[in-house]
Amino acid sequence: MAVAEAAKEDSWLNGLEKELGVEQGGVQLHCDSQSAIYLAKNQVYHARTKHIDVRYHKIRELIASGEIILLKVHTSENAADMLTKPLTVDKFNHCLDLLNAYNC
Known part of the structure; x- marks a missing residue:
């Protein structure tokens, strides 16, 4: 869930940067949860993940567009x-x- 909140904040900041005319590269998002990274990168349907699937659709879009780079931190x-x-x-x-x- 923290990944979803961070992605939401990043989307807002990207909009602000565009309004100010500042172009930044993709934001590196560090996550210690291998499960969260897997859900964010892979579109897998499972009954146990149905309730969080909606949040991760946006994250997948941001990863595909290069706005977010999701990294595992040990x-x-x-x-x-x-x-x-x-x-x-x-x-x-x-x-x-x-x-x-x-x-x-």
Whole structure:
């Protein structure tokens, strides 16, 4: 679902960029969910995914047009983990390094 929200925000920002006369390339969208990436890239119908299928149609269009480039981020390189999971000190410091932040 986060991919769908990010795609919606990207569509709005692309419209703003066009109004301002600024042309940008495709936005790299990093996702740690292999399932979300699969749903976004492959049009597969299944009863369990029916409720989210509508949201992913737009994402597929954006990927096909090159407006969004969907990339898998491995959990060891996912800085957002520090905001969503309990971490060891080493993992927390690694996330700080990924953000170019420093522990004071």
